[in-house]
Amino acid sequence: MIKKKKISVIIAAVLLVLLSIAYFAVVRPLVNGGADSEPLDLVDGEAEGPNGRYLMFPQIEREGIEAIRVRNSHGEYAFVRDRSSEKNSFIIEDFKGVAFDDEKFSAIVVASGYTIARERVTREATPEDFERYGLTDPQASWTLTATDGTERTVNVGNRLVSGEGYYAALDGRDECIYVLGTSLENSILQPVENFVSPML
Numbered sequence: 001m002i003k004k005k006k007i008s009v010i011i012a013a014v015l016l017v018l019l020s021i022a023y024f025a026v027v028r029p030l031v032n033g034g035a036d037s038e039p040l041d042l043v044d045g046e047a048e049g050p051n052g053r054y055l056m057f058p059q060i061e062r063e064g065i066e067a068i069r070v071r072n073s074h075g076e077y078a079f080v081r082d083r084s085s086e087k088n089s090f091i092i093e094d095f096k097g098v099a100f101d102d103e104k105f106s107a108i109v110v111a112s113g114y115t116i117a118r119e120r121v122t123r124e125a126t127p128e129d130f131e132r133y134g135l136t137d138p139q140a141s142w143t144l145t146a147t148d149g150t151e152r153t154v155n156v157g158n159r160l161v162s163g164e165g166y167y168a169a170l171d172g173r174d175e176c177i178y179v180l181g182t183s184l185e186n187s188i189l190q191p192v193e194n195f196v197s198p199m200l
Contacts, residue, residue: 043123043176049116056115056170056178057152066147067093068112072140072156074191079105081147092192099197104187108195111187112144115154117178118165125169125177133167133177134158142188156184 040048047055069078078093079100090105092098122129130136134157143153157167165179 041123043173045170045173046176054117054120054178056117056154056168056173060113060144060146062106062109062113064146064148065109065113065144066149067143067145068108069143069145070108070140070188070192071142072189072191074193077192079108092195100195101197104190104195107183107187111183112142112154115168115170115178115180117168118181119179121167121177121179123176125175129177130157130169130174135167135169135177140184140189154180156180156188 040046040052040054042048042054045057047058049055065081067078067080070076079090080093082089082091082096092100121133127136135155138155138157140156141153143151145151153171155169155171157169159166160179163182165181166184168178168180169176170178
C-alpha cells in the first residue's frame with residue numbers, strides 16, 4: 001500500500017514538472033503574444049506588429065489616407081478623398097455619384113494601410129528572388145497616398161504554393177520580400193465592381 005502511494009506521488013510530481021515545462025515553453029508565449037521573444041531585426045521603415053510580425057511600414061489609419069490606387073488583373077481604380085464634400089469622405093475616382101459598400105472599402109483600407117506580413121522572406125533579395133516570387137511583373141499593386149503626401153506602393157507577386165498568402169515587396173525597399181495574408185483576395189485583388197453598392 002505504501003509502495004503504491006510512493007509511485008502515485010512520483011507520477012504526480014513528474015506530471016507536474018512536465019505540465020510546468022509545457023506551460024512556460026508553449027502556452028505562456030502564446031498567451032503573451034510572444035512578449036518574451038526576441039525583438040524583430042527591423043530595416044529602416046518597417047515597424048513591429050503584433051505577435052512578432054513585421055509591418056511593411058507603420059500603420060496608416062483611414063483618417064490619414066488621401067487615396068488608394070489599385071492595379072490588378074481586373075484593371076485599375078482608385079478610392080480618393082472627396083475634399084469638396086462636407087463629410088470629407090471617399091469616392092471612387094471618376095465615379096463620384098456611385099455608392100460603394102463601406103464594409104468592403106474598409107477591407108481595402110486595412111489591407112493597404114496595415115500591411116502586416118506573415119513573415120519577411122529575406123532582407124537580402126536579389127533580382128533572381130524578385131523573378132522567382134513573381135515581383136518583377138507583379139499580378140497586382142496598390143499605392144497608398146497619405147494625407148501628408150507620402151506615397152507607399154506595394155507590389156503583389158505569386159501566391160504561395162500552400163495557398164496561405166502572397167509574396168510582396170515595397171517599392172524603394174528592394175532588399176526585402178514579405179509574405180502577406182490571403183485577405184488580399186477580398187480587397188486588393190478584387191475588381192472595383194465588387195465594391196459598388198447595388199442600386200435598389
